[in-house]
Amino acid sequence: MRTFRSPARNPWSGRQIAAAGHEIGNHSYTHRRLVFVTPATVREEVEKTDKQIRATGFSGAITFRPPYGKKLYGLPRYLASHDRITVMWDVEPDSEGPRTREAIVEETVSRVHPGSIILLHVMYSSGRESISAIPEISQRLQGQGYRFVTVSQLLATPCR
Incomplete structure (x- = not known):
């Protein structure tokens, strides 16, 4: 989103x-x-x-x-x-000061669980590192069986 x-x-x-x-x-x-x-x-x-x-x-x-x-x-x-849904996140690997791409990848991959929402701040000074981390985060999480969905798809998924 x-x-x-x-x-x-x-x-x-x-x-x-x-x-x-x-x-x-x-x-x-x-x-x-x-x-x-x-x-x-x-x-x-x-x-x-x-x-x-x-x-x-x-x-x-x-x-x-x-x-x-x-x-x-x-x-x-x-x-x-107003029947509005609040969307929060549970993985925020790039908010605490400058982070390297590797640190962002490792924190994200280690903290994700089914249903996680990852928040990346690409507009901050570490934004380039966050952007460059996305391909490896995606590859590693997909390798663990995760898939990326929209917020609407996530909300429509029954809890298990």
């Missing part, structure tokens, strides 16, 4: 991503922590980004990933009242 804080910054890219059939999730408009904010702030952060996502041509369900993974009463309440 590709998340957008503001597809308006690069609408052409958003349209390309949607046209290629990828899922697009909401990550808020300003990327602020949505805790201890008013209900109006939560609504504005979600709805402004939803509008921009729809402008890309994406017509699927828009899931929400909270900035920094922070969620407290107001955000979950808003999302639940």
Whole structure:
């Protein structure tokens, strides 16, 4: 799932991503922590980004990933009242300072389990390392029998 804080910054890219059939999730408009904010702030952060996502041509369900993974009463309440799904992650190998490609690969492969969601921050200073780690992560996990699916496919998979 590709998340957008503001597809308006690069609408052409958003349209390309949607046209290629990828899922697009909401990550808020300003990327602020949505805790201890008013209900109006939560609504504005979600709805402004939803509008921009729809402008890309994406017509699927828009899931929400909270900035920094922070969620407290107001955000979950808003999302639940609008039948929205919150998507979190359980493997985040590149967030703690500069990491080498090898370290990103090893941490990812060692922490993944069935149903894992891997979060990579390709926009950070270590982004090149994260991007270069993807082929080996993919190869090694597929070699262990894993397959990569969209968030919608993952959510539709019955728990075992």
